[in-house]
Amino acid sequence: MKNNTAQQGFSLLEVLIAFAILALSVGILLKVFSGGANTALLAEEYTAAVQIAESLMAAEGVETPLKTGEITGFEDTKYTWWVRVRPYQFSPSTVPVTALDARQLMKVDVVVSWGEEGRELRLSTLKMFINPDLGNAADKPDNNQDQGNESDQGNDTGQGN
Numbered sequence: 001m002k003n004n005t006a007q008q009g010f011s012l013l014e015v016l017i018a019f020a021i022l023a024l025s026v027g028i029l030l031k032v033f034s035g036g037a038n039t040a041l042l043a044e045e046y047t048a049a050v051q052i053a054e055s056l057m058a059a060e061g062v063e064t065p066l067k068t069g070e071i072t073g074f075e076d077t078k079y080t081w082w083v084r085v086r087p088y089q090f091s092p093s094t095v096p097v098t099a100l101d102a103r104q105l106m107k108v109d110v111v112v113s114w115g116e117e118g119r120e121l122r123l124s125t126l127k128m129f130i131n132p133d134l135g136n137a138a139d140k141p142d143n144n145q146d147q148g149n150e151s152d153q154g155n156d157t158g159q160g161n
Contacts, residue, residue: 049112049121056083056110066106066129084109104129
């Protein structure tokens, strides 16, 4: 009769420990991957908010007149935005106000908000506004300088002097 003392296979305790280690590892990996997916979704939302804000900033003074005021609206039923335009106030010690004549800088603030967490993106810029009522001597042609010698007209050969 042979004595069979050699062990064959794994014991129940070893199998249970291996499953416990596997379960912990899979749980950690799922948490890491779901965190990456959440970060990618958040990055996509911020990218869309930046595009909306930059589009609204670019439209001010081009598609809509650059004037003091506020407007609000919605985009894709997810994003709420508002645009505020106001005159930019110079510090008298740094910029002489008389140097601007009819030119005025307008500050454009854009805020885009979304999500239940109250996420918000704020952008600001300065845009030049020329007040047509005040006019600007630097932009108007000087009549004395525009009058040329009539004998010089028509003699342009296209060659540089």
